[in-house]
Amino acid sequence: MSGAAAKSDKALRLAVVGAGPAGLAAAVAAADAGVTATVIDAGSSAGGQFYRQPAARLRARAPRRLHHSWRTWRGLKSRFDRHVAAGRIRLLADHHVWIAERVAAGYRLHALVGPEQRRSVAVDADALLLATGAYERVLPFPGWTLPGVVTAGGAQAMLKGSVVLPGREVVVAGTGPLLLPVAAGLADAGAQVKALIESTSRRALARLVPTLAAHPDKLAEAAGYGARLAAHRIAVKYGHAVIAAHGEERVEAVTVAALDAAGRVRPGSETRITCDSLAIGHGLLPHLDLALTLGARTEGDSVPAVWVDSEQRTSVPGLWAAGETTGIGGAALALVEGEIAGRSIAAWSQGPQRAWQDEDHARSPAWTHAEQKRRRLGAFFAAVDAVYSPPAAWTERVAADTVVCRCEEVEAGAIRGALEEYGATDLRTVKLLTRAGMGWCQGRVCGPAVSGLVAEHCGGRPKAAASVTAQRPFARPVPLGVLAGLDQPGPGPAGHEEESNNE
Numbered sequence: 001m002s003g004a005a006a007k008s009d010k011a012l013r014l015a016v017v018g019a020g021p022a023g024l025a026a027a028v029a030a031a032d033a034g035v036t037a038t039v040i041d042a043g044s045s046a047g048g049q050f051y052r053q054p055a056a057r058l059r060a061r062a063p064r065r066l067h068h069s070w071r072t073w074r075g076l077k078s079r080f081d082r083h084v085a086a087g088r089i090r091l092l093a094d095h096h097v098w099i100a101e102r103v104a105a106g107y108r109l110h111a112l113v114g115p116e117q118r119r120s121v122a123v124d125a126d127a128l129l130l131a132t133g134a135y136e137r138v139l140p141f142p143g144w145t146l147p148g149v150v151t152a153g154g155a156q157a158m159l160k161g162s163v164v165l166p167g168r169e170v171v172v173a174g175t176g177p178l179l180l181p182v183a184a185g186l187a188d189a190g191a192q193v194k195a196l197i198e199s200t201s202r203r204a205l206a207r208l209v210p211t212l213a214a215h216p217d218k219l220a221e222a223a224g225y226g227a228r229l230a231a232h233r234i235a236v237k238y239g240h241a242v243i244a245a246h247g248e249e250r251v252e253a254v255t256v257a258a259l260d261a262a263g264r265v266r267p268g269s270e271t272r273i274t275c276d277s278l279a280i281g282h283g284l285l286p287h288l289d290l291a292l293t294l295g296a297r298t299e300g301d302s303v304p305a306v307w308v309d310s311e312q313r314t315s316v317p318g319l320w321a322a323g324e325t326t327g328i329g330g331a332a333l334a335l336v337e338g339e340i341a342g343r344s345i346a347a348w349s350q351g352p353q354r355a356w357q358d359e360d361h362a363r364s365p366a367w368t369h370a371e372q373k374r375r376r377l378g379a380f381f382a383a384v385d386a387v388y389s390p391p392a393a394w395t396e397r398v399a400a401d402t403v404v405c406r407c408e409e410v411e412a413g414a415i416r417g418a419l420e421e422y423g424a425t426d427l428r429t430v431k432l433l434t435r436a437g438m439g440w441c442q443g444r445v446c447g448p449a450v451s452g453l454v455a456e457h458c459g460g461r462p463k464a465a466a467s468v469t470a471q472r473p474f475a476r477p478v479p480l481g482v483l484a485g486l487d488q489p490g491p492g493p494a495g496h497e498e499e500s501n502n503e
């Protein structure tokens, strides 16, 4: 994209994909400086994962009780709402962006509208910010497809978004700091949390003590979760994993086992816990679809993320990224990255060579403050990330008849067959031979699992990345009628006030 759009007389049109902490903070910061923004989100209201709101029709009486950092959210939301009321920000909720294109004047986004997703509209912009967040890594094990087995974030989304529990007797399992708010939130809401099963060992977690000591706010947050778990008498088992879920119609029990240093089950350590639901998650992976389609550079082998410079600019001109699409780091980091991106876009709107940090140095210490905060939080999460990791040797516990790709119902035995009998050595060949990753979710769910099985066969460490999902043209499934409609006359003069209907 050339800088011409930025220098024209018209106000710069910014499009933001994602109304989570990063996208909201960016839109507010840009609007504060006079930029008009269209914020697009697949959800029915602003908030993203961390500040997910109950649907209005539920009339939840005390949504703040489901949330951490409620004051921060209220402050951000009221600034956002003021800009919406003044016409500087427009929110397109229930809009699922399925493709982003570079066009002569900047960017064009195509979004499927509403729960039906049968109608597509186009939004044009001079500058684009991707704040699409992350999704959960799911690793298969015997019984994981039983009803009642949900992801940890899914259980939390049910609670925050629909004010329902996944079950009455819940086991929370997997790995990562997300398990703490999930277990505490479910218990606060009335579920009996039978156990929290964390596969990272207590010894590995002890390495975090100096990091926590250097971040008193995070230490207090962790202590707060610890106190809530203790108040609910939730047993926490470190260095353990759920190795099977059992049940006929739905999950009725899980088998939990202790892991040795190599991540293998300690023989004889298996115990059974009865439950009616299991909330399980193995960490988060950045959403990369739109960024890859636009040709943005990524970094990181095991968990690729969008590369950004000090102003949250990607490798593609006119394209910024902030929040967990640039790496997993929590809501506070997403907020400050969003603010930096918004201020950077506002500076760029004055001319393509302009940057916020250059302008701000002369006037106020805002840049320095934001930059230091980002660095501090980034270092904290890098330390956290280095400690938590999915249990090694998990692929050994995946039985031949365990479904790995749910969309195409491909079992582990078929994937191993493609590797052992047909000599496949890469993900693409496995996909072509077995159809794993070819279904509705296009490998988003099974990607890390197939990747792990390939790595197991090829003698490498199971890769954590969702590499089978790498690059695909569309960020989500699109009806053929919508694709056909794209050949029809386009959306008229560029402008984010002019949506086009490609039905």
Ligand SMILES: Cc1cc2nc3c(=O)[nH]c(=O)nc-3n(C[C@H](O)[C@H](O)[C@H](O)COP(=O)(O)OP(=O)(O)OC[C@H]3O[C@@H](n4cnc5c(N)ncnc54)[C@H](O)[C@@H]3O)c2cc1C
Pocket: 017, 018, 019, 020, 021, 022, 023, 040, 041, 042, 043, 047, 048, 049, 050, 051, 095, 096, 097, 098, 131, 132, 133, 134, 135, 136, 152, 153, 154, 156, 157, 178, 181, 182, 284, 287, 322, 323, 324, 325, 329, 330, 331, 332, 334, 475
């Ligand atoms: C399931 C889940 C649960 C979490 N729970 C916690 C928690 O309890 N505590 C905690 O500290 N952290 C939690 N996190 C991490 C926390 O959500 C993040 O730190 C924070 O929300 C990141 O902010 P963000 O703005 O980068 O992304 P998000 O808050 O994830 O927002 C991204 C937004 O982009 C939208 N989006 C993505 N792709 C598209 C598209 N193609 N079209 C339209 N919209 C799109 C999504 O609908 C979403 O609203 C959770 C993360 C996940 C994935």
